Amino acid sequence: MSDLTRREFIRRSLILSAGASLIISCEDNNITPTTIANSPGMLDTNGGNKKIIVIGAGMSGLVAGYELVRAGHDVTILEARDRIGGRVLTIRSPFSNNHFAEGGAARIKPSHNLTLGYANHFNLDLDPFYATSGDYINISNGNRDIIANNTYLNTSYGSILRKEYLKIRGGSDLLPHAFSNSSVLNNKIYLGAPVSSIQQGSNSVTVQTSNGNQFTADRILCTVPLTVLSKIQFTPSLSSEKQTAMNGGYRYAPSTRIYMQFQNRFWENESLSGWGNSDVPEEIWQPTWDLSGPTGIIMSYLRWTPAETMDALSEQERINYVLNRWENIFPGATSNLESGVSQSWAQEEWSQGAWASPTSSQDAALANHIGLAEGRIHFAGEHASDDRGWMQGALFSGLRAATEINEAN
Ligand SMILES: Cc1cc2nc3c(=O)[nH]c(=O)nc-3n(C[C@H](O)[C@H](O)[C@H](O)COP(=O)(O)OP(=O)(O)OC[C@H]3O[C@@H](n4cnc5c(N)ncnc54)[C@H](O)[C@@H]3O)c2cc1C
Known part of the structure; x- marks a missing residue:
């Protein structure tokens, strides 16, 4: 088992067992307010107080932002569209x-x-x-x-x-709206804020939006689909595998x-x-x-x-x-x-495709790299999961990346 696969396996087990216990506890007649307040992806609260920018208010960005705030971090979510939800659209x-x-x-x-x-x-x-x-x-x-x-x-x-x-x-859409309307994410989501550049320094990361705003953070979570990731200028450049994937080398279904x-x-x-x-x-x-x-x-x-x-x-x-x-x-x-x-979905400016559907050779060459953090930048989204094309995959990868950020120094 490679390091990535092992890490994924452990995190997957943790997340799955958290989800299972929620479902079991809700079938129990003795539901207490505490069990209801628990969520399937609750994070350890000993991860400190980091300043985090989440890029994208789709399912992966929302769940990560939600759990990171609940774990005690200072989170801002930047969303290019004038609505939340991404590919969840009613x-x-x-x-x-x-x-x-x-x-x-x-x-x-x-x-x-x-x-x-x-x-x-x-x-x-x-x-x-x-x-x-x-x-x-x-x-x-x-x-x-x-x-x-x-x-x-x-x-x-x-x-x-x-x-x-x-x-x-x-x-x-009631699901993404439940995240964004919760008191946890109140005033933390900026709509109409497309990220245009990300500059990584040794102690922090600077994010620029195309409407001229600048943010500095300890960690970034990027949930942008690979089809539109090349709209962001990364300094230094991302790994060659991510560059291949974001420049048409990772097929998406129309x-x-x-x-x-x-x-x-x-x-x-x-x-x-x-x-x-x-x-x-x-x-x-x-x-x-x-x-x-x-x-x-x-x-x-x-x-x-x-x-x-x-x-x-x-x-x-x-x-x-x-x-x-x-x-x-x-x-x-x-x-x-x-x-x-x-x-x-192929004609949506901020999607340019419905879901990641790599060919088997693209899958073999790139799938394990898509979700790997690069310095202070972490990656999530349905494309970075085993359940591509499902909300489940977006939620899973958002929680996997949130766990990484929570545990980082
Ligand atoms: C046609 C179709 C049918 C589907 N059917 C199902 C189904 O039946 N069941 C199911 O569970 N799932 C289904 N899915 C899949 C599910 O919708 C997705 O897996 C999930 O919503 C993806 O969430 P995400 O956070 O990974 O990406 P997204 O929802 O795409 O979120 C990414 C966000 O990033 C934003 N963004 C992009 N670029 C920038 C930038 N530069 N700066 C700031 N923000 C940016 C986007 O606007 C978007 O809001 C379907 C999807 C489609 C398209």
């Missing part, structure tokens, strides 16, 4: 009826103890992710097959049965979603749930299945080449393209349309 506009749909993170595996543990910590409710009523549809080679609800839910996706997936009631809100749920006339799959390939979700009607949103979830095909089109062309195709899947789609919108 789209609430232009939909009527208080309807919403997920732009990014949506489903949670039962094994994702940190995601579930923090949802629990902030008293968020969980619901089944997939529709538990109505039949599913499968389009393959021009055939339109109807799959019974029970059959679909008892087939697996990503190694577990569909019926086991959960979601956060009210929208995934993903685009097209959402259509319909005036009514005409698919229910056929006892359909509004969910299914097509061989584009495409996942079709009806995220409003458990919200009251009469309107309903159906969403096309595309990755790789089909996502890139959409990305080449204008917003209106994307909607028309999917709507025309769907007329054969859900007859009546065109005449019942109320509004449409799309979300392309």
Whole structure:
């Protein structure tokens, strides 16, 4: 076992056991205020009082900032966008009826103890992710097959049965907002503050934002996706492995979603749930299945080449393209349309991709370097975890890096 792997293993065990004890204690009837205040990633409070800048207010930066403040450190979080959450984005506009749909993170595996543990910590409710009523549809080679609800839910996706997936009631963005609205992070997050340079000295690090502000810290936590890391000028330069990864040498998956809100749920006339799959390939979700009607949103979830095909089109062309195709899947789609919108992660200025998905040779050459600290700069983010493409990976790596910073001299 290499040093990194051993360290990762020990930290992973610590974090996993902390998460497990939280879940067990919450099933216990004797919950005390202290156990509720505990969080899955609580740090040792003997790490001193360091001045820390966290770059990025996505899941990894938020969890790290939250736990570092609770451990007694002085934390500032700098976020380029004018919102927190990063790739956790619940789209609430232009939909009527208080309807919403997920732009990014949506489903949670039962094994994702940190995601579930923090949802629990902030008293968020969980619901089944997939529709538990109505039949599913499968389009393959021009055939339109109807799959019974029970059959679909008892087939697996990503190694577990569909019926086991959960979601956060009210929208995934409630989780990052629970962190940022907590008294712990009050007044510590600066929005619209893109970091443009990081200069490392022997005793401190200086961070500059593109709107002219300068901060000095003992340690930096950088959670910036590799696709946009080259927007930051590092002095001295980062390792050759990180430079390769941030200059296109670490593949990211493109993903685009097209959402259509319909005036009514005409698919229910056929006892359909509004969910299914097509061989584009495409996942079709009806995220409003458990919200009251009469309107309903159906969403096309595309990755790789089909996502890139959409990305080449204008917003209106994307909607028309999917709507025309769907007329054969859900007859009546065109005449019942109320509004449409799309979300392309490859075209987001501060993401430029959906999640890290390195080729096997990139994985072998670089994965172990991505999360390694370089002097006073620490690195986290889904790309620096074993659970790439999941909130769990972002949370895990944020806590791994927070532990490193807490334990550093
Ligand atoms: C389409 C899609 C579907 C997904 N589905 C799921 C799912 O069903 N379940 C699940 O658990 N996960 C899912 N994920 C993955 C999950 O959303 C991510 O793993 C997680 O949110 C990543 O968090 P992060 O903190 O690593 O990165 P991010 O959320 O990207 O956070 C990084 C932050 O850094 C900021 N930033 C970038 N550059 C700078 C700079 N120079 N200065 C300051 N700030 C900067 C960004 O604006 C961003 O807010 C999905 C993601 C996508 C895109």
